[in-house]
Amino acid sequence: xxxxxxxxxxxxxxxxxxxxxxxxxxxxxxxxxxxxxxxxxxxxxxxxxxxxxxxxxxxxxxxxxxxxxxxxxxxxxxxxxxxxxxxxxxxxxxxxxxxxxxxxxxxxxxxxxxxxxxxxxxxxxxxxxxxxxxxxxxxxxxxxxxxxxxxxxxxxxxxxxxxxxxxxxxxxxxxxxxxxxxxxxxxxxxxxxxxxxxxxxxxxxxxxxxxxxxxxxxxxxxxxxxxxxxxxxxxxxxxxxxxxxxxxxxxxxxxxxxxxxxxxxxxxxxxxxxxxxxxxxxxxxxxxxxxxxxxxxxxxxxxxxxxxxxxxxxxxxxxxxxxxxxxxxxxxxxxxxxxxxxxxxxxxxxxxxxxxxxxxxxxxxxxxxxxxxxxxxxxxxxxxxxxxxxxxxxxxxxxxxxxxxxxxxxxxxxxxxxxxxxxxxxxxxxxxxxxxxxxxxxxxxxxxxxxxxxxxxxxxxxxxxxxxxxxxxxxxxxxxxxxxxxxxxxxxxxxxxxxxxxxxxxxxxxxx
Amino acid sequence: xxxxxxxxxxxxxxxxxxxxxxxxxxxxxxxxxxxxxxxxxxxxxxxxxxxxxxxxxxxxxxxxxxxxxxxxxxxxxxxxxxxxxxxxxxxxxxxxxxxxxxxxxxxxxxxxxxxxxxxxxxxxxxxxxxxxxxxxxxxxxxxxxxxxxxxxxxxxxxxxxxxxxxxxxxxxxxxxxxxxxxxxxxxxxxxxxxxxxxxxxxxxxxxxxxxxxxxxxxxxxxxxxxxxxxxxxxxxxxxxxxxxxxxxxxxxxxxxxxxxxxxxxxxxxxxxxxxxxxxxxxxxxxxxxxxxxxxxxxxxxxxxxxxxxxx
Numbered sequence: 001x002x003x004x005x006x007x008x009x010x011x012x013x014x015x016x017x018x019x020x021x022x023x024x025x026x027x028x029x030x031x032x033x034x035x036x037x038x039x040x041x042x043x044x045x046x047x048x049x050x051x052x053x054x055x056x057x058x059x060x061x062x063x064x065x066x067x068x069x070x071x072x073x074x075x076x077x078x079x080x081x082x083x084x085x086x087x088x089x090x091x092x093x094x095x096x097x098x099x100x101x102x103x104x105x106x107x108x109x110x111x112x113x114x115x116x117x118x119x120x121x122x123x124x125x126x127x128x129x130x131x132x133x134x135x136x137x138x139x140x141x142x143x144x145x146x147x148x149x150x151x152x153x154x155x156x157x158x159x160x161x162x163x164x165x166x167x168x169x170x171x172x173x174x175x176x177x178x179x180x181x182x183x184x185x186x187x188x189x190x191x192x193x194x195x196x197x198x199x200x201x202x203x204x205x206x207x208x209x210x211x212x213x214x215x216x217x218x219x220x221x222x223x224x225x226x227x228x229x230x231x232x233x234x235x236x237x238x239x240x241x242x243x244x245x246x247x248x249x250x251x252x253x254x255x256x257x258x259x260x261x262x263x264x265x266x267x268x269x270x271x272x273x274x275x276x277x278x279x280x281x282x283x284x285x286x287x288x289x290x291x292x293x294x295x296x297x298x299x300x301x302x303x304x305x306x307x308x309x310x311x312x313x314x315x316x317x318x319x320x321x322x323x324x325x326x327x328x329x330x331x332x333x334x335x336x337x338x339x340x341x342x343x344x345x346x347x348x349x350x351x352x353x354x355x356x357x358x359x360x361x362x363x364x365x366x367x368x369x370x371x372x373x374x375x376x377x378x379x380x381x382x383x384x385x386x387x388x389x390x391x392x393x394x395x396x397x398x399x400x401x402x403x404x405x406x407x408x409x410x411x412x413x414x415x416x417x418x419x420x421x422x423x424x425x426x427x428x429x430x431x432x433x434x435x436x437x438x439x440x441x442x443x444x445x446x447x448x449x450x451x452x453x454x455x456x457x458x459x460x461x462x463x464x465x466x467x468x469x470x471x472x473x474x475x476x477x478x479x480x481x482x483x484x485x486x487x488x489x490x491x492x493x494x495x496x497x498x499x500x501x502x503x504x505x506x507x508x509x510x511x512x
Numbered sequence: 513x514x515x516x517x518x519x520x521x522x523x524x525x526x527x528x529x530x531x532x533x534x535x536x537x538x539x540x541x542x543x544x545x546x547x548x549x550x551x552x553x554x555x556x557x558x559x560x561x562x563x564x565x566x567x568x569x570x571x572x573x574x575x576x577x578x579x580x581x582x583x584x585x586x587x588x589x590x591x592x593x594x595x596x597x598x599x600x601x602x603x604x605x606x607x608x609x610x611x612x613x614x615x616x617x618x619x620x621x622x623x624x625x626x627x628x629x630x631x632x633x634x635x636x637x638x639x640x641x642x643x644x645x646x647x648x649x650x651x652x653x654x655x656x657x658x659x660x661x662x663x664x665x666x667x668x669x670x671x672x673x674x675x676x677x678x679x680x681x682x683x684x685x686x687x688x689x690x691x692x693x694x695x696x697x698x699x700x701x702x703x704x705x706x707x708x709x710x711x712x713x714x715x716x717x718x719x720x721x722x723x724x725x726x727x728x729x730x731x732x733x734x735x736x737x738x739x740x741x742x743x744x745x746x747x748x749x750x751x752x753x754x755x756x757x758x759x760x761x762x763x764x765x766x767x768x769x770x771x772x773x774x775x776x777x778x779x780x781x782x783x784x785x786x787x788x789x790x791x792x793x794x795x796x797x798x799x800x801x802x803x804x805x806x807x808x809x810x811x812x813x814x815x816x817x818x819x820x821x822x823x
Contacts, residue, residue, distance in 0.1 A: 271795035277549035
């Protein structure tokens, strides 16, 4: 793509855009540009609405579009980093609608949940949406929305949740089955809805960062970092290289803990005890390293707007490196057992497959997306300082089954160990935290972080007083829940828990 | 008087041992798995505490359930108890034995399964219905395997009572019966795993209802009902372990009390072996379980056919 397409306003990570410069384009141009971009290998990161003047509503689309000259031809060359060059550029597109517009989903399935969200939160109807349902507030709707049903004498329906047997988050799952075979799974979420986005209006204030640390409990660093990025962009603050490096350490520790824990849980789900037991302990060891930095095993307090809340001194860095090396050896041993066990592999292989075209169509992101061959990793596509210094090469798998997602986790564990080893060897110098500055009024800014599940996107719009007028959070789970539904089609219902664990999506991050 | 001392008393003692130690056996299994997982594990007596705790509790019944639901734990325990009394512990005579009792044992176990499935359906829960469907599926495949195995033994020994079969087997030449005993152990081993919901057929420790077979059928039972079911399950596992020990261990020429001890030790060995299997492999995909049972069926038929060549 040689020119910026008409109507698309470029946006960079760390920079804000005045709202006045975001000229709304005609809806037809909005939708055709979106479709063209996605056709050309771009991705829809977020689609949201906010009330404009009078009865008009503004519809915004955040896009990542390819800037390289080669669009489709060289998938492999893009996996190598071009000296820190962005292979993708961010752009924002805006249009004006009243209380309805022709739905984008039929041509752009990746928009399906965003449009449901816009319908639910703003009452704007995407006309012709193939499955217009609430996203989070099923119960509060006046009209009860029918869920999928299968009719016939031999079929049966299994309803699971929202209260589950294990200590997990609440969600309602409906399986339409014929015997053991699942025809369709439909997932209804929203039981963790806390009104986070509405609460952000008028922010930032003192408690905001704490709210952001608990958007999804297991992605504390991911979400708080994305939030810090948006506020820093709005107030034109650039954290020091040292702060960026410590943030990245926090993020990679979070990734390690979750991937190791999930690999153990996947082994546990098929009853393979050796890996299940070791990984449970090793996850704890990694969490303790987070605690060594900030006193919280889940990384609370690492990220603060303008920098970090805690330093990693030389002594701590060297202890961490020693411990990480020991954990790495033990984790490798536990995982070798798993990959070498024919009985466990027999359960993993060919289970819960999401083919590449399905994953691309629905815009799957992160680890699950990469396991299905979707080449996306914010650490490479939108790198922050530490990831430019120590690039992380995303790894791709094509099969998209439980095995692929498991292997993907293991490769990311190894990559995170490598990254931490390099970064902790010599942390750059710099101030820990730069004083907060005034937040720009009437502006828009974005934060993007590759959390352990995938791309975490935060988007802030400020009002005339420099306070947040609206705030959008896109957890990777928001993109990926549909992947779970697709993965279960034609599968055995008894393989659902394993499949679920291989994705391990967030309910809280989706429900907000 | 001497006859009582040499036959009846050891039988009653071995039955009492079964009733007393079945829960200990489950504790041993859990301990084995815990050790493999690098944990200390629960005390060996934990299962007794669990059962006594449940016995002291009240029970809650869903309004959708009928008398079948309440009857099922009692019937399940009663059938298992009676079946257990007809199974010899190795060389030791069973407390009750008569010609053809092998059919009664198989029938009682089937009855226990039947009532458990009915109670599961009685709850109206889709989970439990799914469990009952799986149990019916695998049970229907396994019952002929179990019967053919016992019939092979009957044909080999010319007896039709489990007690007589075992005693006759132990007096035969071990080398000549080997071609029959090896496939027989394979078939009975699979029967042990399937009937007792052990890995790789079922995962007794999982909390995931969608993957369960046995556990999901008893989700709605609680209090004393659950205690009955848990105890019946322990007795059933003892029963199958005793059968395996009887076939494997040729212990004819030792004093009767020594063979009681050897039998109990054998059951402990079988239990630890099952624990090792459970600790070192993943569970089978549910739809591959029939393949395993089919394999056991083939082994049982081979055993039956080979009995004609041992004389």
